[in-house]
Amino acid sequence: MRLVGRSLLVGLWFMFLTLPLLAVRVNTITETVEWRWLNLVWVGLGTFILSLALALWRQRSESQPQRDDGEGDITPRWRERLFHDQTVYRPLLIMALLATLLLPWLVDIYQINILVLALIFVVLGLGLNIIVGLAGLLDLGYIAFFAVGAYTYALLNINLDLGFWAALPLGGLAGAFFGLLIGFPVLRLRGDYLAIVTLGFGSIVKIVIENEDELFYGAMGIADIPRPGLLGLDLSLDQSTLYTYYLVVALALLAIFVTNRLKDSRLGRAWIALREDEIAAVAMGIDMAKCKLSAYAFGAFWAGLVGVLFAARNTFIHPNSFTFAESALVLSMVVLGGMGSIVGVTLAALILVLLPEYLQGLAEYRMLVFGGVMVAMMVFRPHGLISPSRRRYTRPQAQGEEG
Amino acid sequence: MLELRNVSTFYGPIQALKGISLSVATGEIVTLIGANGAGKSTTLLSISGVAPPKRGEILFEGSPIHTLPAEKIVSLGVAQVPEGRRIFPQMSVRENLEMGAYLRRDNAGVARDVEKVCELFPVLAQRRQQLGGTLSGGEQQMLAIGRALMARPRLLLLDEPSLGLAPLVIRQIFATLQQLNREEGMTIFLIEQNAHQALKIAHRGYVIENGVLTLSDKAQTLLDHPDVRRAYLGG
Numbered sequence: 001m002r003l004v005g006r007s008l009l010v011g012l013w014f015m016f017l018t019l020p021l022l023a024v025r026v027n028t029i030t031e032t033v034e035w036r037w038l039n040l041v042w043v044g045l046g047t048f049i050l051s052l053a054l055a056l057w058r059q060r061s062e063s064q065p066q067r068d069d070g071e072g073d074i075t076p077r078w079r080e081r082l083f084h085d086q087t088v089y090r091p092l093l094i095m096a097l098l099a100t101l102l103l104p105w106l107v108d109i110y111q112i113n114i115l116v117l118a119l120i121f122v123v124l125g126l127g128l129n130i131i132v133g134l135a136g137l138l139d140l141g142y143i144a145f146f147a148v149g150a151y152t153y154a155l156l157n158i159n160l161d162l163g164f165w166a167a168l169p170l171g172g173l174a175g176a177f178f179g180l181l182i183g184f185p186v187l188r189l190r191g192d193y194l195a196i197v198t199l200g201f202g203s204i205v206k207i208v209i210e211n212e213d214e215l216f217y218g219a220m221g222i223a224d225i226p227r228p229g230l231l232g233l234d235l236s237l238d239q240s241t242l243y244t245y246y247l248v249v250a251l252a253l254l255a256i257f258v259t260n261r262l263k264d265s266r267l268g269r270a271w272i273a274l275r276e277d278e279i280a281a282v283a284m285g286i287d288m289a290k291c292k293l294s295a296y297a298f299g300a301f302w303a304g305l306v307g308v309l310f311a312a313r314n315t316f317i318h319p320n321s322f323t324f325a326e327s328a329l330v331l332s333m334v335v336l337g338g339m340g341s342i343v344g345v346t347l348a349a350l351i352l353v354l355l356p357e358y359l360q361g362l363a364e365y366r367m368l369v370f371g372g373v374m375v376a377m378m379v380f381r382p383h384g385l386i387s388p389s390r391r392r393y394t395r396p397q398a399q400g401e402e403g
Numbered sequence: 404m405l406e407l408r409n410v411s412t413f414y415g416p417i418q419a420l421k422g423i424s425l426s427v428a429t430g431e432i433v434t435l436i437g438a439n440g441a442g443k444s445t446t447l448l449s450i451s452g453v454a455p456p457k458r459g460e461i462l463f464e465g466s467p468i469h470t471l472p473a474e475k476i477v478s479l480g481v482a483q484v485p486e487g488r489r490i491f492p493q494m495s496v497r498e499n500l501e502m503g504a505y506l507r508r509d510n511a512g513v514a515r516d517v518e519k520v521c522e523l524f525p526v527l528a529q530r531r532q533q534l535g536g537t538l539s540g541g542e543q544q545m546l547a548i549g550r551a552l553m554a555r556p557r558l559l560l561l562d563e564p565s566l567g568l569a570p571l572v573i574r575q576i577f578a579t580l581q582q583l584n585r586e587e588g589m590t591i592f593l594i595e596q597n598a599h600q601a602l603k604i605a606h607r608g609y610v611i612e613n614g615v616l617t618l619s620d621k622a623q624t625l626l627d628h629p630d631v632r633r634a635y636l637g638g
């Protein structure tokens with residue numbers, strides 16, 4: 001009975017929350033307000049039933065004895081198998097790869113463009129994952145490094161006539177340089193202060209670009225940026241889009257491969273130790289300053305790199321592409337993906353970019369559904385889609401037998 | 404092996420250490436006892452380079468270390484068990500131990516030392532794959548000590564290993580420290596509030612009050628010292 005009462009409350013609350021969005025429609029032509037009360041009833045009823053079902057389900061799973069394997073967290077077996085059994089995940093990986101490679105032949109150019117954008121965000125997510133997920137630092141202005149990469153290419157192209165391929169590594173390096181730049185002042189900061197400084201840094205980069213007309217073409221943006229070149233061939237728009245798609249796939253694969261190796265490296269372990277406990281990490285002889293700086297540099301490098309590709313794909317860049325909203329989006333990819341998990345971040349990035357695109361059919365309810373999905377994810381998977389995978393059964397035992 | 408000469412350490416304007424001089428010889432267990440806020444932890448942080456002293460000098464095996472960064476001091480052979488254990492909670496026992504050997508590059512040696520630590524603390528052996536954060540307080544303390552040993556230190560610094568532990572567990576841990584000292588010749592600098600237990604295993608002891616050393620003597624003598632008895636041993 002208590003559950004029913006609470007669910008009723010939830011339903012009413014949602015009706016109240018969605019009132020302005022769902023019930024009121026202002027008809028701008030006749031200048032009248034339409035009240036769509038029926039919508040509200042549906043929302044109320046829907047959330048009531050959902051909330052009740054959720055509460056009942058919770059109650060049941062709580063009354064059942066939980067399997068305690070002494071590991072502190074209970075991992076579903078299928079996940080254990082998915083990630084640790086080669087015969088399971090190898091074919092899956094190969095299938096995913098094949099699908100990615102074949103996909104552009106099955107869908108139209110518009111879809112490919114969206115996929116390119118999604119994959120760009122995958123790389124961004126993986127980059128920020130180094131800073132936030134692995135090293136446990138915060139960066140609310142991550143998109144600034146992306147802007148640095150994009151503008152590096154645009155400006156080098158205008159001023160020095162540099163091509164895409166020459167600008168690509170330079171964009172990455174410029175990103176890394178700016179990463180170091182933000183790294184130094186925030187070395188000793190933690191928590192709220194870190195959040196404020198990185199947030200400020202992100203806004204400063206955008207504001208500087210916006211207001212500097214001479215150097216950065218300010219609020220006009222930069223147009224006519226050349227698309228990625230392929231051996232000097234003349235590509236049609238379709239061909240070029242396809243080519244860009246494969247480029248970004250390659251870049252995403254590279255990012256996955258490199259960040260995965262990085263995670264298991266000495267530096268990666270130092271980052272994780274730093275995230276877990278800074279004082280203990282220093283006591284182990286980890287050079288905190290070097291570690292934090294390298295995390296910012298490595299993370300920003302990917303943003304810079306993929307920023308170049310972004311500029312080349314769009315052929316037009318504008319400071320408004322690099323606002324706090326984008327930083328927040330990338331950050332939610334890392335959080336939703338499960339801090340530090342590469343598979344999780346990749347999936348989350350794809351979902352977070354593709355979902356709003358394909359929800360466009362729902363037009364005005366798009367952001368509502370989007371928000372709903374976000375909330376649902378956090379309710380059902382509070383540690384992210386994939387909580388950081390721990391290879392605790394395979395590697396350690398194998399090593400123990402050797403040593 | 405370790406010598407502090409007139410060390411003064413500040414936190415901003417607050418002076419936590421007011422000219423501390425002490426020494427630890429090779430193969431000794433030396434304890435530093437004092438009340439809350441006396442400056443015990445600060446002494447350890449000064450040695451380990453986390454809170455470098457403003458004045459005075461710290462010598463390790465004859466050469467000054469007070470100007471070196473913390474990671475350099477670890478690499479010279481000074482390992483520390485920080486106050487409050489500070490286990491890496493999301494890492495397994497084994498990974499915690501491996502982090503202790505962060506500066507070492509001999510993988511085979513590290514694997515052997517993991518086994519050695521597990522022999523020293525058998526409870527850890529059964530829990531190799533368990534997450535550090537899910538260990539009991541006593542187990543965490545053992546892990547913290549084991550982790551410090553993984554660096555193959557020549558000097559082991561411990562900050563209040565008895566903190567919040569049951570008497571039985573404290574005795575067990577202190578017995579292990581004594582065993583390490585006797586059998587492996589490990590030099591130990593032990594910071595404690597539990598004066599009784601600490602002085603029982605130590606060779607010598609210092610008493611710190613408000614950032615100043617007030618007493619320094621053989622451990623046995625301190626145990627019988629009226630001031631120490633009154634202030635730290637309850638009568």
Ligand SMILES: Nc1ncnc2c1ncn2[C@@H]1O[C@H](COP(=O)(O)OP(=O)(O)OP(=O)(O)O)[C@@H](O)[C@H]1O
Nearest residue numbers: 414417419437438439440441442443444445446596
């Ligand atoms: N980070 C800091 N900033 C400012 N003051 C500090 C800081 N750390 C310690 N102090 C001050 O320095 C003095 C000594 O502190 P310290 O931590 O060395 O005491 P302690 O002997 O280890 O005490 P306890 O037994 O409670 O651990 C205290 O007065 C404390 O308030």
Ligand SMILES: [Mg+2]
Nearest residue numbers: 443444445486
């Ligand atoms: Mg202390």
